[in-house]
Amino acid sequence: MREKSADAFRNIGEMAEALGVRTHILRYWEEQFPMLRPLTRAGGRRLYRPEDVALLHTIHRLLYAEGYTVKGARRFLTESGAQDAPPNAPTPEKASVAARDFSALQAVRERLASALAAA
Numbered sequence: 001m002r003e004k005s006a007d008a009f010r011n012i013g014e015m016a017e018a019l020g021v022r023t024h025i026l027r028y029w030e031e032q033f034p035m036l037r038p039l040t041r042a043g044g045r046r047l048y049r050p051e052d053v054a055l056l057h058t059i060h061r062l063l064y065a066e067g068y069t070v071k072g073a074r075r076f077l078t079e080s081g082a083q084d085a086p087p088n089a090p091t092p093e094k095a096s097v098a099a100r101d102f103s104a105l106q107a108v109r110e111r112l113a114s115a116l117a118a119a
Helices: 012-019 023-032 050-065 070-080 092-118
Strands: 046-048
Touching: 012 023, 012 046, 012 050, 023 050, 046 050, 050 070
Parallel strands: none
Antiparallel strands: none
């Protein structure tokens, strides 16, 4: 099968496969994120434009990689503007928070490991 161009519209099955989620998840996101409005054709077929595809990748990243709740991700996208959050764009603030959080998690892991070894 030939690869679609970046400007091509995607159907819900293609987007679900690209994101690694089931189609009902994408339908749920449409209800929860008012900025996500794919085109709907006859019979309810959804077609995602390139900007919808970018937004879906951002939503997926916020929920699955960064650990946001749906409510938190919706608030983040509403406050920052949906287009201001490109996928996988690290900021210095996020990098320092991630490094600090990782260090704290490592410390907890080491304490747990020593407690289990002592038991």
